[in-house]
Amino acid sequence: MRFDTRLVHVGQEPQPGTGDVVPPLHLASTYERDVQDPVRWFYGRGENPTREGLERCLAALEDVRFASVFSSGQAAGATALAALGRRRVIVADDVYGGTHSLMNTLTGVDVRYEDLADPEVVDRVFAGDAADALVWVETPTNPLLKVVDLAEVTRRAHEVGAVVLVDNTLAGPVLQQPLRCGADVTLYSTTKSVAGHLDVLGGALVHDRDDLHEAFTAHRTAVGSVPGPFDCFLVHRGLKTLSLRTGRQVATTERLVAALLASPAVAEVRYPGLPAHPGHAVAARQMAGFGSLVSFRYRHDVDGLLGRLRLFANAVSLGGVRSLAQCPAATTHRPVPADVRERLGITADLVRVSVGIEDPDDLLEDLARALHPN
Numbered sequence: 001m002r003f004d005t006r007l008v009h010v011g012q013e014p015q016p017g018t019g020d021v022v023p024p025l026h027l028a029s030t031y032e033r034d035v036q037d038p039v040r041w042f043y044g045r046g047e048n049p050t051r052e053g054l055e056r057c058l059a060a061l062e063d064v065r066f067a068s069v070f071s072s073g074q075a076a077g078a079t080a081l082a083a084l085g086r087r088r089v090i091v092a093d094d095v096y097g098g099t100h101s102l103m104n105t106l107t108g109v110d111v112r113y114e115d116l117a118d119p120e121v122v123d124r125v126f127a128g129d130a131a132d133a134l135v136w137v138e139t140p141t142n143p144l145l146k147v148v149d150l151a152e153v154t155r156r157a158h159e160v161g162a163v164v165l166v167d168n169t170l171a172g173p174v175l176q177q178p179l180r181c182g183a184d185v186t187l188y189s190t191t192k193s194v195a196g197h198l199d200v201l202g203g204a205l206v207h208d209r210d211d212l213h214e215a216f217t218a219h220r221t222a223v224g225s226v227p228g229p230f231d232c233f234l235v236h237r238g239l240k241t242l243s244l245r246t247g248r249q250v251a252t253t254e255r256l257v258a259a260l261l262a263s264p265a266v267a268e269v270r271y272p273g274l275p276a277h278p279g280h281a282v283a284a285r286q287m288a289g290f291g292s293l294v295s296f297r298y299r300h301d302v303d304g305l306l307g308r309l310r311l312f313a314n315a316v317s318l319g320g321v322r323s324l325a326q327c328p329a330a331t332t333h334r335p336v337p338a339d340v341r342e343r344l345g346i347t348a349d350l351v352r353v354s355v356g357i358e359d360p361d362d363l364l365e366d367l368a369r370a371l372h373p374n
């Protein structure tokens with residue numbers, strides 16, 4: 001079964017007995033015990049058929065055996081950090097602001113932020129020994145859209161014994177598959193493109209290791225960070241159109257990028273699809289498209305621009321059907337210390353746009369009108 005077919009079929013086979021072609025919503029929080037098979041269905045925090053259907057589908061997308069879903073992307077990250085239990089964590093410097101908050105909750109762990117766009121950083125930081133380390137990668141990074149060479153970083157990290165987790169939320173599984181590049185775990189905030197409709201929160205860890213499956217499941221069951229059955233249903237329903245949505249969003253983003261480049265009101269455009277982008281060659285190799293997120297520096301008042309946009313909601317989040325525009329320095333990246341934001345270039349003139357599935361001409365007109373008010 002090819003990728004687009006798996007999106008629609010895996011974990012959603014017609015139901016025995018009724019023939020439902022849509023997976024049923026199993027709301028029960030407890031199950032009548034079967035003395036012949038006492039461990040299969042026990043209690044909703046541990047197991048739920050609606051949830052397991054979604055997990056099978058997510059695992060199939062990267063051609064592996066395991067996915068565990070969570071109540072949010074942050075909950076998935078918290079379980080990964082706790083269950084992997086590494087004493088040192090190297091994090092790509094330009095990650096989602098909430099990842100900084102997550103790292104700040106860790107005690108007794110040495111957390112370092114590094115520019116992983118340069119894979120040699122891995123050798124320098126570990127100096128030959130990383131058996132107690134985790135490398136936490138995001139690529140493209142958020143919001144500066146730097147590109148990390150997944151195969152190269154993973155190769156170097158594995159040579160010294162580190163585990164590699166890739167937050168693949170921005171690209172999504174249609175455009176990038178970190179496990180194929182050698183990573184150990186893929187993390188998703190399924191709140192974003194995977195669910196795609198801006199109406200549900202969720203997270204997932206995808207991988208192919210029995211030991212991790214056991215550890216992630218045990219941690220999730222212990223802390224109770226499971227998504228409810230209806231949330232799983234919504235994520236699974238959104239997943240069916242992921243390829244269609246992604247294709248449309250990437251094509252529209254390329255047109256918007258061209259318009260931004262041509263605008264005198266724009267000082268800089270960041271998008272991995274641009275040949276001048278330093279990570280373009282790597283992105284072209286490891287991605288099947290350059291994504292639906294673009295960042296740019298506006299020469300005038302950013303609040304004014306965000307207020308003039310009619311179709312792009314001034315809202316955080318990304319990857320959904322509806323276009324969004326926001327200023328990361330004031331919102332998603334506020335948890336990043338101000339001096340770090342300044343050093344990275346996450347400044348008040350930076351605007352991040354997440355492109356939805358609206359008619360591309362409407363989006364282009366809205367953007368052009370807002371960029372040039374007179």
Ligand SMILES: Cc1ncc(COP(=O)(O)O)c(C=O)c1O
Pocket residue numbers: 072073074075096098138142167169170188189190191201202203317
């Ligand atoms: C790249 C990335 N990772 C993780 C998260 C956290 O996901 P959630 O909001 O579902 O907890 C987000 C949320 O914006 C994100 O953008």
